[in-house]
């Protein structure tokens with residue numbers, strides 16, 4: 001729905017303005033709109049996100065890896081509060097992976113780095129945005145730390161998260177593959193780090209090229225999901241992977257299948273839909289370019 005049907009914006013707004021919810025916290029959306037209960041989802045993976053945006057705590061013998069940090073106004077309650085509710089110690093956070101530098105994912109990164117000394121990992125071009133736009137990232141600007149490269153492994157204790165660069169949604173967007181345990185059984189996950197077409201997408205140049213970049217990234221991540229036999233698709237938006245409803249389904253699971261485990265074929269279909277939506281939008285631009293007599 002969001003990617004294929006709703007009208008797209010014409011591109012990223014990179015003005016250096018402090019977001020309203022930072023200037024005046026009373027302008028942040030009402031708690032009802034974002035609050036979700038935290039949940040233990042796998043033996044070593046805990047959901048600490050909200051109704052629309054994901055944050056996860058991946059536990060290891062040597063500490064915790066946090067994946068995405070939602071907004072400045074709800075990261076304290078959802079991530080720190082959620083971990084405490086689930087019996088996890090936020091002081092054990094060693095790494096924070098930021099799928100991309102938008103306020104709904106980087107919001108708690110500065111806080112986690114300052115308070116717990118966590119190492120922050122992000123794509124190079126997105127680190128550049130954080131440094132270039134101090135107002136836009138006010139209260140959410142971790143100091144430059146680890147610059148992700150394609151295939152980089154973040155290893156902690158017995159767990160390794162592999163980072164895949166998937167530029168498109170932002171120039172530095174990153175996605176991951178890793179393995180968790182479900183009642184002791186290994187389960188392979190693919191985590192998609194960016195979805196919407198919020199690059200310049202309404203004019204042939206550079207829209208056609210931007211869509212190609214996005215399509216290439218979807219193919220890249222689909223290949224990695226296939227290679228690692230991923231049977232779970234996670235998104236950095238809980239509204240896209242249906243995390244909050246699936247968390248509720250866990251309570252009634254009994255001896256049935258894990259609600260997140262959809263199988264390798266359905267994980268591939270996710271990436272096919274993303275590619276198809278992008279290609280359809282790209283075709284419109286190609287037609288527009290042809291109509292204008294461009295090569």
Ligand SMILES: [Zn+2]
Pocket residue numbers: 100102169194
């Ligand atoms: Zn985004």
